[in-house]
Amino acid sequence: MMIQIIKKQCLMIWRNPAQLFLLIGLPIVFILILGTALNQFFEGETMRIQTKIAIIEHNSELEQADKFIQEMGKEAGLKKEQVASLKENLPIQRLKSLFYSKELSDTIDIKEVSEDEKDEILHDNTYSAIIEVPEDFTYTYLAHMIKHKKKIPQLRVIGNEQQQISVEFIQGIIENFQRQLTLSVFMSENKLDEQAMNIPASLFANNRTTMDQHEPISAKSYYTVGMAVMNALFVASTIGIIGFREKETFVFNRIILANVSRWIYFSGVLLSTVIFAFLQLLIIFSFSWLVFKVTWPNLFAFFLITIAFSMAVGGIAVLLTAISYRMHTERITNFFSSAIVAIMALIGGSFFPIGDSSEVVRKISELTPNGAGMVAYLSTLRGNDITDVSMSVIYLCLFGVIMIILAAFTFPKRGETM
Amino acid sequence: MLELVNISKRFKQKYAVKSMNMLIERGEIVGLLGPNGAGKSTAISIMSSLVEPTEGDVYFKGQSILKKPESLRKVAGIVPQEIALYTDLTAEENLQFFGRIYHLKGAKLKERMDDVLETIGLTDRRKEVVKKFSGGMKRRLNIGVALLHEPELLIMDEPTVGIDAQSRNYILETVRRLNEEKNVTILYTSHYMEEVEYLCDRIYIMDQGNLIAAGTKEEIKRILSGEKTIVIKADRITESFINEFKTHPLINGMNVEEKQVSIMVAKEVNMFADIIKLADKASLELNSVNVKTPTLEDVFLHLTGRALRD
Numbered sequence: 219m220m221i222q223i224i225k226k227q228c229l230m231i232w233r234n235p236a237q238l239f240l241l242i243g244l245p246i247v248f249i250l251i252l253g254t255a256l257n258q259f260f261e262g263e264t265m266r267i268q269t270k271i272a273i274i275e276h277n278s279e280l281e282q283a284d285k286f287i288q289e290m291g292k293e294a295g296l297k298k299e300q301v302a303s304l305k306e307n308l309p310i311q312r313l314k315s316l317f318y319s320k321e322l323s324d325t326i327d328i329k330e331v332s333e334d335e336k337d338e339i340l341h342d343n344t345y346s347a348i349i350e351v352p353e354d355f356t357y358t359y360l361a362h363m364i365k366h367k368k369k370i371p372q373l374r375v376i377g378n379e380q381q382q383i384s385v386e387f388i389q390g391i392i393e394n395f396q397r398q399l400t401l402s403v404f405m406s407e408n409k410l411d412e413q414a415m416n417i418p419a420s421l422f423a424n425n426r427t428t429m430d431q432h433e434p435i436s437a438k439s440y441y442t443v444g445m446a447v448m449n450a451l452f453v454a455s456t457i458g459i460i461g462f463r464e465k466e467t468f469v470f471n472r473i474i475l476a477n478v479s480r481w482i483y484f485s486g487v488l489l490s491t492v493i494f495a496f497l498q499l500l501i502i503f504s505f506s507w508l509v510f511k512v513t514w515p516n517l518f519a520f521f522l523i524t525i526a527f528s529m530a531v532g533g534i535a536v537l538l539t540a541i542s543y544r545m546h547t548e549r550i551t552n553f554f555s556s557a558i559v560a561i562m563a564l565i566g567g568s569f570f571p572i573g574d575s576s577e578v579v580r581k582i583s584e585l586t587p588n589g590a591g592m593v594a595y596l597s598t599l600r601g602n603d604i605t606d607v608s609m610s611v612i613y614l615c616l617f618g619v620i621m622i623i624l625a626a627f628t629f630p631k632r633g634e635t636m
Numbered sequence: 637m638l639e640l641v642n643i644s645k646r647f648k649q650k651y652a653v654k655s656m657n658m659l660i661e662r663g664e665i666v667g668l669l670g671p672n673g674a675g676k677s678t679a680i681s682i683m684s685s686l687v688e689p690t691e692g693d694v695y696f697k698g699q700s701i702l703k704k705p706e707s708l709r710k711v712a713g714i715v716p717q718e719i720a721l722y723t724d725l726t727a728e729e730n731l732q733f734f735g736r737i738y739h740l741k742g743a744k745l746k747e748r749m750d751d752v753l754e755t756i757g758l759t760d761r762r763k764e765v766v767k768k769f770s771g772g773m774k775r776r777l778n779i780g781v782a783l784l785h786e787p788e789l790l791i792m793d794e795p796t797v798g799i800d801a802q803s804r805n806y807i808l809e810t811v812r813r814l815n816e817e818k819n820v821t822i823l824y825t826s827h828y829m830e831e832v833e834y835l836c837d838r839i840y841i842m843d844q845g846n847l848i849a850a851g852t853k854e855e856i857k858r859i860l861s862g863e864k865t866i867v868i869k870a871d872r873i874t875e876s877f878i879n880e881f882k883t884h885p886l887i888n889g890m891n892v893e894e895k896q897v898s899i900m901v902a903k904e905v906n907m908f909a910d911i912i913k914l915a916d917k918a919s920l921e922l923n924s925v926n927v928k929t930p931t932l933e934d935v936f937l938h939l940t941g942r943a944l945r946d
């Protein structure tokens with residue numbers, strides 16, 4: 219019985235070429251336009267992080283080291299080689315060479331500036347962050363490590379609020395660096411390694427994962443995902459309208475009078491939406507694969523996300539249908555397709571990476587089903603592992619289920635006024 | 637076969653149907669007559685198990701359909717007042733879909749579709765989308781869909797509303813044939829008196845949610861045995877002329893049309909002198925004055941003081 223309803227839904231959509239074009243042709247046109255027009259913007263700024271930072275040292279690290287060796291060297295019984303090795307592995311020096319390294323210098327442009335310039339840089343929007351090395355940082359550090367005196371000093375990162383992603387990126391590096399310092403102290407305290415200061419390899423290793431998450435995404439890939447998830451929402455309103463027309467023209471009554479349970483009808487609406495959304499997404503993504511070469515490193519993850527997202531769309535469709543049945547008007551569905559979809563698309567990031575602007579916006583963005591879908595798709599496109607999208611997939615399924623439950627409660631039961 | 641016992645349906649404060657009783661026997665054509673808003677469609681929704689009544693119960697073959705609508709639904713065909721079709725699909729696709737949800741398939745479905753298309757005279761238009769059909773063709777298909785599963789009971793809600801005379805006659809003939817040839821029991825709703833008079837054995841008349849008369853055609857006409865109808869024709873009818881009649885103590889009912897006024901009076905009353913005097917007073921030129929035997933239309937006029945159609 220449900221098959222008949224799904225078949226009929228297919229026929230209805232098929233008989234409506236204008237609708238079909240809106241659902242499949244239009245997103246493709248949008249991808250073509252946006253993907254081409256905004257390519258520059260993407261390659262240039264947003265996706266590939268080009269970060270400029272400043273580092274301020276309050277006094278020379280080398281002088282601090284000399285001072286420490288003069289004051290405490292004898293007392294600590296440091297040998298000549300040890301003094302040399304210590305001087306070669308001074309912490310700030312290591313940090314700087316990390317930023318100048320082949321791996322990071324492409325992305326990060328570091329300027330060593332004096333204290334007097336701090337104010338000026340704070341107001342210069344081209345800087346993403348300032349790393350401030352407190353006075354006598356190295357002296358304190360050495361004292362802690364060798365003489366077990368004083369606390370481990372902390373580096374300060376002052377971030378530019380408007381460049382959230384870059385700031386997080388820098389903070390990640392600094393936190394890692396700080397952790398390495400603590401670890402080396404711990405190791406030297408426990409005499410695990412005479413050369414405790416020399417553990418830079420893992421520092422790089424860790425930073426690479428941070429960088430991987432921000433593999434550049436082309437504008438075409440971005441808008442393929444953005445437009446696909448946005449237009450899938452229109453499947454929900456299209457089905458919602460078909461459903462309401464069935465009630466209005468008394469066709470729904472005919473179905474009920476044929477002794478078909480309203481829950482079979484309900485499930486038919488749900489399932490047909492899931493199928494349509496799935497096919498629509500598949501067609502759009504196939505198109506961008508063939509034309510724009512947007513390829514999916516992990517097809518399994520791709521299908522998983524697509525199914526979960528289609529379920530969320532199905533949930534929206536039955537909720538719209540149920541509300542319009544109960545309220546005896548299709549206004550809610552029209553409002554959804556004319557206003558709510560646009561708002562959701564904007565918040566979800568279909569038009570530009572809105573989540574980059576701030577953490578709060580990013581969280582809200584991921585609460586919309588299309589936003590959650592986008593995050594998952596983009597993450598997969600960047601080559602991330604399937605585990606990285608599992609939260610989004612679970613969220614989408616959950617969203618779908620909640621919509622379905624709400625719809626079931628709203629849908630008029632037998633005997634209620636038609 | 638189908639029995640309504642003390643059915644009421646209230647929407648908010650307003651009763652659409654009030655304490656209605658009705659009985660339809662196997663093989664009958666029963667007419668349900670009433671003006672706009674009388675409650676006919678509401679009554680039909682209740683007796684076809686679509687809407688639950690506020691009070692009362694409906695029995696099909698002795699079983700309440702409120703609890704178990706299945707037995708009725710399997711053998712009843714409902715023709716809704718509105719065109720309940722997928723207008724984007726073809727006639728054939730509509731029949732196919734509705735046939736399938738009645739569990740028809742394969743050769744049986746094809747046979748039924750061919751038969752129905754033949755019955756409603758749409759065989760050569762089967763591949764056209766319903767959108768492009770004329771009003772009469774849509775009405776015919778609307779009936780056809782209800783015939784697919786060979787119903788024992790056919791409930792028709794104003795199946796001839798808003799169509800040309802030719803299509804209307806075709807539908808009336810079809811209904812009659814279904815009853816005679818296939819022994820289908822039919823409830824026929826209309827506000828056209830002549831349709832009901834032509835088709836039905838027994839008639840129920842409704843007004844403002846109440847049944848105001850019930851019985852065979854003859855029984856109902858007998859309500860008027862003590863009355864007669866006088867039809868007055870003139871080139872034009874003026875307001876003052878009508879007002880004179882409205883206040884006339886001997887007139888029981890009146891129906892005004894463009895160039896004619898029908899009045900109802902007791903059989904023994906002689907109105908001719910009065911009519912001529914009043915026409916003079918309103919300076920009207922009379923074309924004719926006739927006495928006619930009562931019709932169902934007149935019964936309605938008598939019962940409600942209003943015409944069936946405005």
Ligand SMILES: Nc1ncnc2c1ncn2[C@@H]1O[C@H](COP(=O)(O)OP(=O)(O)OP(=O)(O)O)[C@@H](O)[C@H]1O
Pocket residue numbers: 635636647651652670671672673674675676677678679717827
């Ligand atoms: N769902 C509803 N909610 C509120 N009032 C209703 C509803 N359905 C019908 N009514 C009211 O009940 C009354 C009877 O309506 P119904 O449609 O049964 O009349 P009808 O005899 O079929 O009229 P028509 O000849 O115009 O089809 C009307 O006054 C109508 O306004």
Ligand SMILES: [Mg+2]
Pocket residue numbers: 676677678717793794
């Ligand atoms: Mg009606």
